[in-house]
Amino acid sequence: MDPATGERGRCDVAVADGWIVSMAPTIASELAAGVVDAQGCVVLPGLIDLHTHVLSSATFWGVDPRPVAWRTGVTTWVDAGSSGAYNLAALHELSVTRAPLHTRAFVNISAIGLVAETGETQREELCDPAVCAAAMAAHGGFVAGVKCRLGGATSSGMGLVPLRRAIEAAEAVGAPVMAHIAAGPPDIDDVLDLLRPGDIVTHCTTGQSMSIVDRSGKVRSSAARAHERGVLFDVGHGSGGFSFAVAEAMLAGGLLPDVISSDLHQRSIVGPGFDLPTCMSKFLVLGMSLEDVVRAVTVNPSRALGDSLGTGGIEVGSRADLAVFELVSGEFFLYDTYLERRAAPRLLVNRATIVAGVLLPSVPAAPPAHWIELTERQRSQMGRRAAELRFPWAASLTQPEDFMRPTIEGPPCADQRI
């Protein structure tokens, strides 16, 4: 299934030297060095996770993508602001060691990036557009745009200043801005009105006070206007970015998220976000078609990146980034970041991940950072996770107490509950 071309059908795919060289109903495999049997599965372009945190060993949130990529189909990892101008080079160098995985970065407008949990845009002098633009220019094609986190303790008292600075830096190099929304101030309408076509609003399904859905359950007119002029809406599930109620209101209002991303980091990886396929399964529960869900993790994020990687499609001549998935039927319960749950009759489970023609081998799960608090049940599930890696935790962890205690109480308050 390739939403970029609209192709959908049953065929063999032959890969050589990292590229797709043939697609036909039957391709003789006698001479092949290896065969991946995808009978009963759906073969997708390698997934692009547009919002992750992969500056591990150097930041509060960072995770190593290698123990996750091989079992999730994610071949392109886009880091969303873990690094700023001062540590972008470290992320770039680390990314080279993770080949064949592809990595791109949104650079934080705060020069220190996300070394700590929060507070990076509180100090005005750290948000210097010229310094940010110079770092982006120095790392050319590695950079996808500028990240700016707003709200709560992150930008406390700074209002729209960090966002204006991020836009100034982005304009200097012709890149998009990814704006993070959470608990205001600032006001969500003011944020959305500043965003330009091609800019991205992440955590678009947040249930916090900057929600794009108003208290009556309607999509705000500022959000509809922004979408109309080409602002992209990205899920960024994370540990506060996904509310089933808000997502339902969005879909009911005809606003489909352009991009589904995991916001994978040290907290969300232990649930209820878990990984990108689990986030995708939640949108199947909400009634989005498989094709629309796949579009939101392939061709749409590829366009958000300016298509420069050539990822997001399956056709002869394109790079052999492929993800083999099974749609597993059963009775599963999936939770949002406020521990509201929905029954899911189907889960997307990855069966093979191929990057530039390389079938990724299994890599054991990494232990959580020692500053991440886990519940007793989470700790006891660590062994099980190792045994059921492709079925990470969605099936085995089905009770709210299995998850990380939400760091954000929610849904925020009764009258914001939609």
Ligand SMILES: [Zn+2]
């Ligand atoms: Zn994030």
